[in-house]
Structures are given as structure tokens and as C-alpha cells.
Amino acid sequence: LPRSLRILRGTMKGDTAEALGQVAAALLQLEAAFENCSKGKRFFGGDNVGYLDIILGSFIGWIQASEKILNIKLLDEAKVPLLVAWADRFCAHDAVKEVMPEVDKLIEFGKLLQALLNANQAH
Structure with missing residues (x-):
């Protein structure tokens, strides 16, 4: 998933259509995993945010940045209705909402990183 998201954001070379298919397939798998793990509860581990929510939640901003760029x-x-609802709940959670990066700032950061990588490769 991370490699595919970098391709979609344009910060890594690769086949965009293939990366898009990989992300879509990964999200479908996450949808099924959420349904199985949550057992109808609000988060992957149940009623409260857990480790898996935090790990997967760290991709939400980059997914949203990719959506905006493309x-x-x-x-x-x-x-992926269950995953969308989970992402909304996760981002709105008191422990998360103050630290979740803004999409536009992530896009700026990604462009800065790409410029630095390009400059290093040129030398």
C-alpha cells in the first residue's frame, strides 16, 4: 500500500493504473478485515481505538492527499462503506482529531520530499 500511494501521489515512478488497482484491492481487503475484526463495533479492536486503528489510521491522510491530487x-x-465510516470515526476521535495532519499540508510535504529526493539523485 505505501509504495502504491507514493506512485499515485507522483513521488515515485511506476504505473499509475497498476498502483490504483493495488490500492483498490487493498482497501477491499481492509473492508473485509474490518468487518471480521470489529464484529460490528466502532473500531478494528472493538469499541475503542487500538493499535491496529492507529497503524491503519496513519494512512488516511495520505489516501486523502492522493484522492485530491488525482x-x-x-x-x-x-x-468500502464500513472502512469509510471507520475512517470518519477514527479522524473524529478526541485522541486523533488534533494530531491528524491537514491534507494540503501533506501534499506540500510530499512535494518538498520529492524535490529533495530529485536534488539528491541529481548529484
Whole structure:
């Protein structure tokens, strides 16, 4: 998933269509995993945010940045409704909402990183 997201954001070379397919497939697997793990509760581990929520939640901002850059919807309610609802709950949680990075700032950061990588490769 991380490699595919970097390709989609344009910070890594690769086949965009293939990366998009990989992200879509990974999100479908996460949808099934959420349904299985949560057993109808709000988060992967139950009623409260747990380690798995934090690990997977760290990708939400980058997924949203990729959506904005490419003008596409990866977290699509029609395809992964449980995952979309989980992401909304996770981002709104008191322990998360103050530390979740803004999408535009992530995009700026990604562009800065890419510029630094390009400069290092040129030398």
C-alpha cells in the first residue's frame, strides 16, 4: 500500500493504473478485515481505538492527499462503506482529531520530499 500511494501521489515512478488497482484491492481487503475484526463495533479492536486503528489510521491522510491530487475517490462509500465510516470515526476521535495532519499540508510535504529526493539523485 505505501509504495502504491507514493506512485499515485507522483513521488515515485511506476504505473499509475497498476498502483490504483493495488490500492483498490487493498482497501477491499481492509473492508473485509474490518468487518471480521470489529464484529460490528466502532473500531478494528472493538469499541475503542487500538493499535491496529492507529497503524491503519496513519494512512488516511495520505489516501486523502492522493484522492485530491488525482481527483479520484479511493475511500468510496459505495465500495468500502464500513472502512469509510471507520475512517470518519477514527479522524473524529478526541485522541486523533488534533494530531491528524491537514491534507494540503501533506501534499506540500510530499512535494518538498520529492524535490529533495530529485536534488539528491541529481548529484
